[in-house]
Amino acid sequence: MKIAIASDFHLGYERFREDAYRQAESALEQAATVADAIIIPGDVFDMRVPKPDVLAEAINLFRNLSKKDWKAKVTEVAATSKAYTRAPILAIPGTHERRAQGVENPVNLLGLAGLLVDISDGYAVLEKGAEKVMVYGIGGVSEERFLETVKKLDPKPKPGHFNIFMFHQSTYELLPFSDDFIRAEQLPMDFDLYVDGHIHNKVEKRVHGRHFLIPGSTVLTQLKEAEQEDKGFIVYDTVANSYTFHKINSRKFVLAKVELEGKDPARVASDIRKAIDGAVQDGTQAPVVRVELTGSMKKGSRSIDVDFNRIVKDYQGRAIVEISKPGMETIETSTDVDSLRKGSLENMSVKDYGLGIFLEKLKQGKYELGVGPSDLFDLLSEEGSKDKVIKKALEELFS
Numbered sequence: 001m002k003i004a005i006a007s008d009f010h011l012g013y014e015r016f017r018e019d020a021y022r023q024a025e026s027a028l029e030q031a032a033t034v035a036d037a038i039i040i041p042g043d044v045f046d047m048r049v050p051k052p053d054v055l056a057e058a059i060n061l062f063r064n065l066s067k068k069d070w071k072a073k074v075t076e077v078a079a080t081s082k083a084y085t086r087a088p089i090l091a092i093p094g095t096h097e098r099r100a101q102g103v104e105n106p107v108n109l110l111g112l113a114g115l116l117v118d119i120s121d122g123y124a125v126l127e128k129g130a131e132k133v134m135v136y137g138i139g140g141v142s143e144e145r146f147l148e149t150v151k152k153l154d155p156k157p158k159p160g161h162f163n164i165f166m167f168h169q170s171t172y173e174l175l176p177f178s179d180d181f182i183r184a185e186q187l188p189m190d191f192d193l194y195v196d197g198h199i200h201n202k203v204e205k206r207v208h209g210r211h212f213l214i215p216g217s218t219v220l221t222q223l224k225e226a227e228q229e230d231k232g233f234i235v236y237d238t239v240a241n242s243y244t245f246h247k248i249n250s251r252k253f254v255l256a257k258v259e260l261e262g263k264d265p266a267r268v269a270s271d272i273r274k275a276i277d278g279a280v281q282d283g284t285q286a287p288v289v290r291v292e293l294t295g296s297m298k299k300g301s302r303s304i305d306v307d308f309n310r311i312v313k314d315y316q317g318r319a320i321v322e323i324s325k326p327g328m329e330t331i332e333t334s335t336d337v338d339s340l341r342k343g344s345l346e347n348m349s350v351k352d353y354g355l356g357i358f359l360e361k362l363k364q365g366k367y368e369l370g371v372g373p374s375d376l377f378d379l380l381s382e383e384g385s386k387d388k389v390i391k392k393a394l395e396e397l398f399s
């Protein structure tokens with residue numbers, strides 16, 4: 001069976017809302033023509049409570065897809081899962097869709113509408129002719145709860161099937177941010193393929209001797225070095241045990257570094273323009289160009305003497321230009337923030353970073369109440385009626 005793996009569409013992502021939609025559409029349409037099934041390891045949406053027009057985007061994307069005459073069909077789901085379509089489109093919610101337990105998330109809604117099958121904390125079996133593929137899914141949870149979830153659910157492969165384990169987390173090997181992150185070797189054993197979301201650039205590794213694959217996001221979000229590579233999706237051939245990467249049409253991101261050392265303002269401006277010119281290609285969609293300035297200008301010249309706004313405006317329509325000036329970003333230096341900025345931890349979401357700080361503070365405060373710290377964080381960060389949420393949090397704390 002040929003399984004397309006497409007991830008992290010981030011529908012509704014404010015900065016590149018149209019890109020998010022169009023590039024997800026491009027990935028899904030292409031995937032439907034080359035693969036027998038599509039699996040989505042989380043972050044279909046950029047937010048936990050999308051507005052109706054963002055939900056509408058998702059419905060539009062999946063409606064035709066779910067009606068296509070697929071050769072592979074969903075033939076079985078875990079007792080705990082409900083499936084309202086046999087179309088082989090399987091998904092889990094990611095961290096961006098994570099809500100407090102027992103509260104509906106938007107991926108679950110798409111499942112209820114029969115547009116895909118939400119397999120979080122369960123599995124689905126896909127069949128095409130004599131081939132059987134089982135996909136086990138665990139939706140995104142806070143990193144410190146993931147190992148506990150894996151232990152509790154104890155995912156096991158099904159004999160006679162090609163078995164895929166799909167999740168949405170960081171592993172310690174990818175982001176050595178905290179000891180709470182799962183080690184790759186702690187992932188459930190004996191699956192034939194490990195599929196992960198969450199990380200927005202492509203990752204190809206091996207776990208337990210099998211492929212461990214992350215397709216990366218279909219839309220630019222972080223504008224970090226690794227996002228300069230092509231966006232797309234992976235197609236895994238379960239018979240050949242091999243895969244290919246399929247590029248989609250997507251907005252390009254270029255990170256250009258310009259050295260200021262000893263240059264006067266006019267030279268700096270012309271060097272910045274040269275760097276942007278190098279990234280702009282006529283006839284293609286305007287790229288995002290981030291110009292990073294390093295070093296300091298010629299003695300006596302001030303950065304105010306370079307008209308950065310003029311440069312940004314001059315490229316309007318041809319490039320979306322961002323210029324980061326040294327000395328402009330002042331952030332208190334703590335080792336965490338330093339290491340975050342240094343790049344080994346580039347992919348952490350702000351929410352996860354916030355959760356990390358929250359957990360650290362609770363530890364320092366010798367927090368000892370019954371409800372898990374990340375459950376508390378989820379409850380407190382729920383949208384909607386704050387009164388209700390605080391009441392629920394208090395109930396959880398003191399019941």
Ligand SMILES: [Mn+2]
Nearest residue numbers: 008043094198
């Ligand atoms: Mn994501």
